[in-house]
Amino acid sequence: MATKIKTVFFCQSCGYESAKWMGQCPGCKEWNTFVEETIKPSITGKGSKRAAAGAAGGSDAQNKPMKLSEVVLNEEDRFDTHIGEFNRVLGGGLVKGSLTLVGGDPGIGKSTLLLQTARLLSADKRKVLYISGEESLQQIKLRANRIGEFTQDMNLFCETDLGTIEETIRRSAPEVVIIDSIQTMFNENVSSAPGSVSQVRESTAVLMRIAKQLGISVFIVGHVTKEGTVAGPRVLEHMVDTVLYFEGDRHASYRILRAVKNRFGSTNEIGVFEMRNEGLVEVSNPSEFMLEGRPENASGSIVTCSIEGTRPILIEIQALVSHTNFNFPRRQANGTDYNRVNLLMAVLEKRVGLELSSYDCYINLAGGMKLIEPALDLSMCMAIVSSFRNRAIPDEVIAFGEVGLSGEVRSVNMPDVRISEAERLGFKTCIVPKTVAEKYAKKFPKIKLIGVSSVQDAVGMIR
Numbered sequence: 114m115a116t117k118i119k120t121v122f123f124c125q126s127c128g129y130e131s132a133k134w135m136g137q138c139p140g141c142k143e144w145n146t147f148v149e150e151t152i153k154p155s156i157t158g159k160g161s162k163r164a165a166a167g168a169a170g171g172s173d174a175q176n177k178p179m180k181l182s183e184v185v186l187n188e189e190d191r192f193d194t195h196i197g198e199f200n201r202v203l204g205g206g207l208v209k210g211s212l213t214l215v216g217g218d219p220g221i222g223k224s225t226l227l228l229q230t231a232r233l234l235s236a237d238k239r240k241v242l243y244i245s246g247e248e249s250l251q252q253i254k255l256r257a258n259r260i261g262e263f264t265q266d267m268n269l270f271c272e273t274d275l276g277t278i279e280e281t282i283r284r285s286a287p288e289v290v291i292i293d294s295i296q297t298m299f300n301e302n303v304s305s306a307p308g309s310v311s312q313v314r315e316s317t318a319v320l321m322r323i324a325k326q327l328g329i330s331v332f333i334v335g336h337v338t339k340e341g342t343v344a345g346p347r348v349l350e351h352m353v354d355t356v357l358y359f360e361g362d363r364h365a366s367y368r369i370l371r372a373v374k375n376r377f378g379s380t381n382e383i384g385v386f387e388m389r390n391e392g393l394v395e396v397s398n399p400s401e402f403m404l405e406g407r408p409e410n411a412s413g414s415i416v417t418c419s420i421e422g423t424r425p426i427l428i429e430i431q432a433l434v435s436h437t438n439f440n441f442p443r444r445q446a447n448g449t450d451y452n453r454v455n456l457l458m459a460v461l462e463k464r465v466g467l468e469l470s471s472y473d474c475y476i477n478l479a480g481g482m483k484l485i486e487p488a489l490d491l492s493m494c495m496a497i498v499s500s501f502r503n504r505a506i507p508d509e510v511i512a513f514g515e516v517g518l519s520g521e522v523r524s525v526n527m528p529d530v531r532i533s534e535a536e537r538l539g540f541k542t543c544i545v546p547k548t549v550a551e552k553y554a555k556k557f558p559k560i561k562l563i564g565v566s567s568v569q570d571a572v573g574m575i576r
């Protein structure tokens with residue numbers, strides 16, 4: 114008897130499953146993302162059950178309940194990737210038997226990062242298998258030549274059939290496997306095309322099982338496309354242990370690796386890299402990097418300090434306020450929250466009395482950085498006023514603080530870390546919330562802390 118083939122519709126953007134086609138996805142509200150896929154019900158069920166069993170603890174043979182006190186942890190359960198910034202994002206090193214998804218826009222540097230990791234791990238005598246479904250061996254070699262010499266031999270494998278891949282992994286027993294990318298992988302048990310939601314989900318389930326059963330750390334690369342034509346890795350986020358996003362402005366050279374989910378560490382940490390000719394280079398002092406090329410004595414520019422995870426980053430905020438040519442003034446925010454900029458402009462109009470309604474305003478975070486933090490409020494207000502009055506703020510001034518609707522300046526978290534970073538980089542004056550200035554004036558004798566209790570006080574200094 115012929116097996117009954119079931120067809121379902123999947124949203125290619127978020128993985129929402131539906132029995133019938135729909136114009137708009139109820140899950141992610143995207144339009145036109147439903148694609149029909151045929152699935153054999155038995156396969157999906159079996160795959161995910163097996164993966165869950167594997168995730169719960171080892172091979173089927175040993176799979177029985179155990180006392181928590183009997184579970185032993187080995188020292189070796191985490192290992193060093195030899196890239197400090199990468200270790201930091203992973204929560205202190207790569208966990209054995211973990212499945213990590215590295216997502217990011219096309220061409221951002223995912224393959225480069227993982228090939229560099231593979232290089233350093235194999236130099237550390239770890240057995241690494243790099244599986245590519247996108248590039249030929251020669252193309253990988255080209256990239257490898259760009260990033261440096263490989264001291265130890267590393268195994269490369271160009272394959273997209275997951276059955277063959279599983280067999281190879283079981284035979285060669287590597288410690289680390291890199292899959293580039295999950296959208297190219299093909300599981301013959303699933304009839305839909307590579308990159309479809311069911312393929313991606315099934316392939317990830319298989320890799321999860323391999324990772325947990327054999328204690329292999331697996332990295333998978335996932336593409337993100339705006340059009341939603343390829344299954345976004347969002348579908349996978351629930352399945353994998355760690356989700357890292359590699360982001361950055363493609364026109365700027367720096368790249369930021371951010372953990373969005375991490376079962377083994379904090380998701381606050383970021384890793385900063387610079388894309389160079391020879392590959393990705395760690396940036397351990399992001400503040401210096403971000404302030405490079407800052408204009409001198411320019412109106413509308415001020416430096417602020419943001420906290421990313423546990424690390425302070427100094428960043429230049431630029432504002433341009435100019436007469437509008439339209440009935441409605443234009444407001445634009447690059448790298449920060451547009452609504453927040455509008456709110457701060459309303460506060461400046463009402464509390465400081467600036468007539469901003471006939472002016473366009475553009476806010477830009479230099480270097481293409483993206484930051485949304487209330488601590489940037491005060492510096493944004495000061496940049497706007499500086500541009501409006503066309504008066505430059507001295508270069509050695511930095512400001513941070515949250516601005517409330519009545520124009521009050523409130524304290525923010527970790528003020529001492531921010532001040533000491535400013536001091537370290539040679540800033541002389543720090544405009545901070547009043548409470549912060551009172552508390553830390555003695556602790557930082559080398560930097561002048563000016564406490565302000567309202568935004569009027571702060572912008573009053575720009576004359």
Ligand SMILES: Nc1ncnc2c1ncn2[C@@H]1O[C@H](COP(=O)(O)OP(=O)(O)OP(=O)(O)O)[C@@H](O)[C@H]1O
Nearest residue numbers: 217218219220221222223224225226388389390391
């Ligand atoms: N010689 C070079 N000098 C500087 N940067 C380079 C050089 N060659 C490549 N790059 C950078 O590396 C990027 C490609 O990196 P990589 O292939 O690792 O990205 P990816 O995220 O894997 O892309 P894809 O999504 O296509 O797989 C390019 O976009 C470019 O920015």
Ligand SMILES: [Mg+2]
Nearest residue numbers: 223224225293
């Ligand atoms: Mg790639």
